[in-house]
Amino acid sequence: TWSCLKHIPLRLAGVAFVAPVVNYGWPSLSKKLIKKDYRRGLIKWCFRISKYAPGLLHWWISQKLFPSTTSVLESNKLYFNSNDIEILKKITGFPMLSKDKLRKRNVFDTLRDDFLAGFGQWDFDPADVRIGGESSVHIWHGKEDKVVPSQLHRCILKKLPWIKYHEIPQGGH
Numbered sequence: 056t057w058s059c060l061k062h063i064p065l066r067l068a069g070v071a072f073v074a075p076v077v078n079y080g081w082p083s084l085s086k087k088l089i090k091k092d093y094r095r096g097l098i099k100w101c102f103r104i105s106k107y108a109p110g111l112l113h114w115w116i117s118q119k120l121f122p123s124t125t126s127v128l129e130s131n132k133l134y135f136n137s138n139d140i141e142i143l144k145k146i147t148g149f150p151m152l153s154k155d156k157l158r159k160r161n162v163f164d165t166l167r168d169d170f171l172a173g174f175g176q177w178d179f180d181p182a183d184v185r186i187g188g189e190s191s192v193h194i195w196h197g198k199e200d201k202v203v204p205s206q207l208h209r210c211i212l213k214k215l216p217w218i219k220y221h222e223i224p225q226g227g228h
Contacts, residue, residue: 057181064186072194074228076173077207083182085210092204102174105167112167117158136199139227182214193219197226 056070077084079095089095104112135143156162186192194212196205205222212220 057177057184060184060186060192061179061181064184064190067186067190069191070193072192074196074200074203075194075208077203077211078174078177080174080176081182081211082180083211083214084207088206088210092207094202094204098174102171105170106175109164109167113157113160113163116163135201136197136225136227138199138225139201182211184215186217191219192217193221195221195223197223197228199225200228202228 056072056075059067060070079089079092079098157166194208196203196208198205208220212218
């Protein structure tokens, strides 16, 4: 969606983001802010494996020897706040992240491609995006989001005052 704002802004009547991806390679992010973020190293490692050894990653995710990726994620307070964990207890899991779905190569490849696009090299910095006309852009974000940290969005949004930012006080991812 950031790419649409950059490349085809006049075709958009408006944009609504819900906890959009933040790429740690964006030049406008504060180096001090991202240096301390534990997710940065994890994303960098996952990106390399996704790009250079997708078969190994697919095997790891779909094998039966170790705990499933989703079972590790779903109850981990490192990734989710208490509200997220309560919601995850009530639903059967992430539909596309279930072990059965991830074993299907087309589902795995779709998620891998999204990951590579989100965290790979971008041809622009979102802080440089300018739109004209009547477009309205909103971002909704949980203040307690541990997957996509709200402080990273706030850093970008200081440079984009025309975006309307809505932070949900006890909201997670």
